[in-house]
Amino acid sequence: MAQNQRSVIADALLGWYDAHHRELPWRVPPHQIARAVQPDPYRIWLSEIMLQQTTVEAVKPYFAKFVAQWPDVTALAVAPEDDIMKAWAGLGYYSRARNLKKCADFIAADLGGIFPDTEEGLRTLPGVGPYTSAAIAAIAFNRPAAVVDGNVERVFSRLFTVTTPLPAAKKEIHRLVSDVLPHDRPGDFAQAVMDLGATLCSPRRPKCMLCPLKEMCLALKEGEPELYPIKAAKPEKPVRRGAAFVAVRHDGAILLRKRPGRGLLAGMSEPPNTDWTARQDGETSATAAPFEGDWQYASTIKHVFTHFELRLDVFRADCVDENMPQDWWWSLPETLLSEALPSVMKKAIEAAIPAATKRLLSPAKPN
Ligand code: SF4
Structure with a gap:
């Protein structure tokens, strides 16, 4: 030049x-x-x-x-x-x-x-x-x-x-x-x-x-x-499936746990959920819930990660806090915002909870 x-x-x-x-x-x-x-x-x-x-x-x-x-x-x-x-x-x-x-x-x-x-x-x-x-x-x-x-x-x-x-x-x-x-x-x-x-x-x-x-x-x-720019065709992302279980206590608190310290979303918080599998016959129904409850299907959310697309079936149950693993915890609606929840888990919770808690997770932007 x-x-x-x-x-x-x-x-x-x-x-x-x-x-x-x-x-x-x-x-x-x-x-x-x-x-x-x-x-x-x-x-x-x-x-x-x-x-x-x-x-x-x-x-x-x-x-x-x-x-x-x-x-x-x-x-x-x-x-x-x-x-x-x-x-x-x-x-x-x-x-x-x-x-x-x-x-x-x-x-x-x-x-x-x-x-x-x-x-x-x-x-x-x-x-x-x-x-x-x-x-x-x-x-x-x-x-x-x-x-x-x-x-x-x-x-x-x-x-x-x-x-x-x-x-x-x-x-x-x-x-x-x-x-x-x-x-x-x-x-x-x-x-x-x-x-x-x-x-x-x-x-x-x-x-x-x-x-x-x-x-x-x-x-x-x-x-x-x-x-321009001319782009090479992208291969389609593989799909993985799983299920998330949003347990809600009488005061609106939601049951959370911490993800393992290594791997995808390491150390972040989440409601209990299954492995995410590429198999179409993977266990993603209410029978995969971590404990018994009146699990009701809420909806299926989609989230796109770098290497795959996740489809998560979300279930909700109203629960009492007994016999939960020691390192799981209940997070009240007003503390949910300060939890280290990745976007996919926010989406899962939003799919299962009432509008008032939803607003706490995704507060309206100031004008
Ligand atoms: S650099 Fe972009 S905005 Fe500027 S003339 Fe070229 S195409 Fe248009």
Whole structure:
């Protein structure tokens, strides 16, 4: 790519970003990074881990809660893991929360509470992969790292009409981003491309007439930018089945237990449920309940995990609290929100309980 073309793209993007950047709680305004006023790497790291597989709007309240409760990495390192899991509950992909704790422990104990300031150094941290290390290096430390997430893949595959299907195109897109990124403002550049992808260059109906890159965009010239990025066909996810048993006490409390410390949703809370099996004849009826009761079928919920889709038959029974295993517990409606319940288990409980408790689990958003 010619030097001139590179700087025309970078200048157009940065000019647009200076005027139209999104205000985000973990972000410093444009130019601050280049002026050596560094953003807080703790906040950038925390936001980037939260934003993996999750939207900005979903992350905002969690980010506010975390920085209020644990304002720096040392505070997070001394926090009990159970408290972190509870604060994370609902954000999904819970291994991220466990890695968050491991990473905070490592930085506090082995690095004196200081984040590494290079992409290579950041890669050594637990839970920090190639994307996240590049993002923190660029945004927090203004290192010329190519930051490529889904938004960036979309913008660059359209800008240069990349015909290789994703994920095979990742290397090519990474090279294009490396070619274009300006070494004086790499942090702002990374955030500019992310913002463009999130606000104008959307998956469907991109707002090309408002785009600072419209004169250079090859996909727009072709006439159908939505054709990009080209994606390889995804294989269908296998289906697993199971049953969940929501036992409700006279005061509305719900019986919970803790999942094993390893494996999917490790250490999270749940109502008792069966194994999740790919077999169609697996035991998912009321006869699989952990104890006798007037189990009534409530409904079947679906939840999509990374590698499979779960269909969970939900049963409910009104119970008294006798002869329960010692490490199970009753959670009152007003304490349910603070339990470390993964989304799939919230869905299961919501399917079985009265509307009042439902509102406690999923409170209405303020206007
Ligand atoms: S012109 Fe349209 S397709 Fe091309 S980068 Fe801009 S918004 Fe995306």
